[in-house]
Amino acid sequence: MATAVSAFSAISALRFDRTVPLELVHRRSLSEVFLTDSRAVGEAGFVAAAQVPAFHAHRTECPSGSTIDALLLLECCRQAETHAAHKHFNVPDDAGSVVRSWAFSFPGPAGRAPLHGPADVVIMAETCEGRQAGQFLRALCYRMHVIESGRYVGEIRMDTAYLPGRAYRAASAQHRGAGLFERPRGPVPGIALMDAGRQAALAVVKAAVPTAAAWRLTALDADFERYVEPDSSLAVVTHPPRRGVTGRDIRVPVTFEQYDRVSARATLTLTRAHL
Numbered sequence: 399m400a401t402a403v404s405a406f407s408a409i410s411a412l413r414f415d416r417t418v419p420l421e422l423v424h425r426r427s428l429s430e431v432f433l434t435d436s437r438a439v440g441e442a443g444f445v446a447a448a449q450v451p452a453f454h455a456h457r458t459e460c461p462s463g464s465t466i467d468a469l470l471l472l473e474c475c476r477q478a479e480t481h482a483a484h485k486h487f488n489v490p491d492d493a494g495s496v497v498r499s500w501a502f503s504f505p506g507p508a509g510r511a512p513l514h515g516p517a518d519v520v521i522m523a524e525t526c527e528g529r530q531a532g533q534f535l536r537a538l539c540y541r542m543h544v545i546e547s548g549r550y551v552g553e554i555r556m557d558t559a560y561l562p563g564r565a566y567r568a569a570s571a572q573h574r575g576a577g578l579f580e581r582p583r584g585p586v587p588g589i590a591l592m593d594a595g596r597q598a599a600l601a602v603v604k605a606a607v608p609t610a611a612a613w614r615l616t617a618l619d620a621d622f623e624r625y626v627e628p629d630s631s632l633a634v635v636t637h638p639p640r641r642g643v644t645g646r647d648i649r650v651p652v653t654f655e656q657y658d659r660v661s662a663r664a665t666l667t668l669t670r671a672h673l
Contacts, residue, residue, distance in 0.1 A: 412445060423481050495560055626654065632655070
């Protein structure tokens with residue numbers, strides 16, 4: 399009960415009127431920062447706030463004025479994780495954050511009314527399975543519940559590793575590039591891979607199931623095995639889709655392949671929106 403009361407108090411105190419510092423979410427442009435606040439809840443939890451625009455230039459799924467984009471919600475959670483690692487869990491500011499796997503289920507946006515302005519997002523997070531190397535936090539798992547404009551959207555699980563600054567800079571120097579929602583130097587960001595996977599999955603589903611209704615990304619489960627080089631070709635390979643239990647869902651497995659090796663694997667669930 400004390401934790402619940404503490405979380406409610408922390409949520410009530412969240413601010414939405416300015417973004418957090420760029421360096422604490424590893425971004426280089428204000429237009430890429432959605433996180434506005436974060437407050438610790440106990441020793442292993444936190445709540446965070448973000449403001450998501452109705453339309454963003456990097457978004458590919460929905461036209462302006464449509465429902466909130468699932469990958470923007472994923473990006474909010476990614477920023478919440480990175481910020482919390484530095485602010486709440488004592489990861490040094492120069493350390494690198496590397497996602498090993500993530501999965502989300504966001505069924506809410508598929509049937510939502512259109513957005514006509516920015517949406518306030520609240521993230522309630524708990525952590526587990528922390529691993530230390532001396533005083534340095536090397537890995538942590540996150541489970542986050544996402545609320546958008548007062549309505550429950552879904553949840554995300556994220557398994558993240560942290561690299562000391564020197565090791566991260568050495569790894570980044572071997573994978574230089576600037577990409578979608580990431581530091582100016584480093585490998586291709588995971589969120590950019592997921593967007594490429596979504597585009598490929600949408601092409602497969604639209605060809606297989608002709609319909610006037612739009613398809614929305616509502617769930618995703620991905621594992622990252624190695625860095626993706628920004629200056630080399632990448633194959634985004636779709637595999638035979640499978641229908642979900644509702645009949646309105648289709649799951650599309652996708653692999654991301656570079657140098658004849660699999661760099662990441664994902665299964666994307668697309669849901670047919672209401673006409």
